[in-house]
Amino acid sequence: MGSRITYGSRKLKRAFGRYREDVELHVKRVVRETATLIVTEVKARMPRDSGAMQDSVTLTIQDDGLTAIIHIGAFYALYVNYGTGIYAEGPGGSRAKKIPWVYFSEKYQRFVTTSGMRSQEFWDPAIDIGAHYFIREMGRM
Structure with a gap:
């Protein structure tokens, strides 16, 4: 037989549980907002000819909101961005x-x-803006 020793009260355990949930919700919100900001910046900074490159940008949220994937479907985006x-x-x-x-x-x-x-750079400046926003918002928890 094993024994289990716990410290604290049920109130404290509930408070820690709520805090964990609040932190998780905060992180998910910041991930979603950062990714949306990056997508907006990328599209605004892309040179516009037909609009096909902007239309090919997609955002997918995965891992229950903890991961954001930004994809640019236009094959030539790499050439436009880097020359x-x-x-x-x-x-x-x-x-x-x-x-x-x-x-x-x-x-x-x-x-x-x-x-x-x-080059008509749009990717790195958008990532820099997103990184700045992410760090600032994560520090607000």
């Missing part, structure tokens, strides 16, 4: 085999020669 060719600033730099290169532009209906496109 291409001689202007590439992102992970790994340029992967162009030949600079300058030629491609057919659907928009202009002609062949175009380019050395790349400058």
Whole structure:
């Protein structure tokens, strides 16, 4: 037979239980608000041509509200954010085999020669704003 020794009263245990629930609700609220802020910032900072890139941004909340996943579905978002060719600033730099290169532009209906496109950064500034908000709000508990 084992024995169990507990300290405190039932009132104290209930108070700790309520505090834990309050903390969890606070964290879930901050996660949701931070993710929503990042999505808003990303969309506002993206260059707008057809609006397809903004429309491809989605937010999914998982793990009962403790995890937020932001996904950008437009395959070219990486190139817009980090640049291409001689202007590439992102992970790994340029992967162009030949600079300058030629491609057919659907928009202009002609062949175009380019050395790349400058970055139009939207991701990192939005993450920085979200991180600042997250840290400030978590400190308010």
